[in-house]
Amino acid sequence: MFNPSSDDVRRFFCETFRKQHANEILTPLETMAADWIRHHPEYHDVLGDVETALTRNYQVEGAQANPFLHLSMHLSIDEQISIDQPPGIRALATELTLKRDDAHAAQHEIMECLGEMIWNAQRTGTPPDGLAYIEAIKRRL
Template sequence: MFNPSQSDVRRFFCDVFRKQRAQEILTPLETMASDWIRHHPEYHDVLANVESALARDYAVDSGQTNPFLHLSMHLSIDEQISIDQPPGIRAAATALTLKLDSAHEAQHQIMECLGEMIWNAQRSGLPLDGDAYVEAVKRRL
């Protein structure tokens, strides 16, 4: 099982941004990450400096969005949709994309549901509830 460290994730996104700007060949995963990086120009300054990115703290109480977590969640949602796991997420995401007329905005809505599911599981000590997650996305319709 792939289990990257915080540093690995930050280096990955910074390297993708560097390759993107240098117009280097990207792997399929890097291409997906590159697409989301393009949608988030507000993160470009952070991604441009690896050492600063590695040192920066995005504590919850700081009120700042963690760009690496945000981009990672985009990739996670892409993967969930591609394999329809949890079952029903693909149809719910497609319907939400059509409703909002934006895959990006739909992903942000889905991201809120994903974050809520993770938070609930952590708080309760129970496993992730994929059915509740899909239902939460459907309620956004």
């Protein structure tokens, strides 16, 4: 199983950003990441400076959004939708996108549900609850 370190993830997004701006060939995963990077210009300065990206600490208490976590969650949701796991997420994502008339806004709503599921699992020491995740997305409709 692939288990990248925090530095690996940060390097991946910074390198994708660099390649994107140099018009270099991207891998399929980099192409997906580049699309989400385009949707988040507020992260471009961070992504353009690998050394700072590797040393910067994003604290929840400081209300600082972690661009690497955010972009990783976009990719995770893309993967979930592509394989319809947990079951039903593809249809719900489509329905939410149609309701919001904006795939990016829909993903952000799904992301809030994903974050809540992960937080609950970490807090309780239990496996992530896919059914609760799906129910949380349904409530967004």
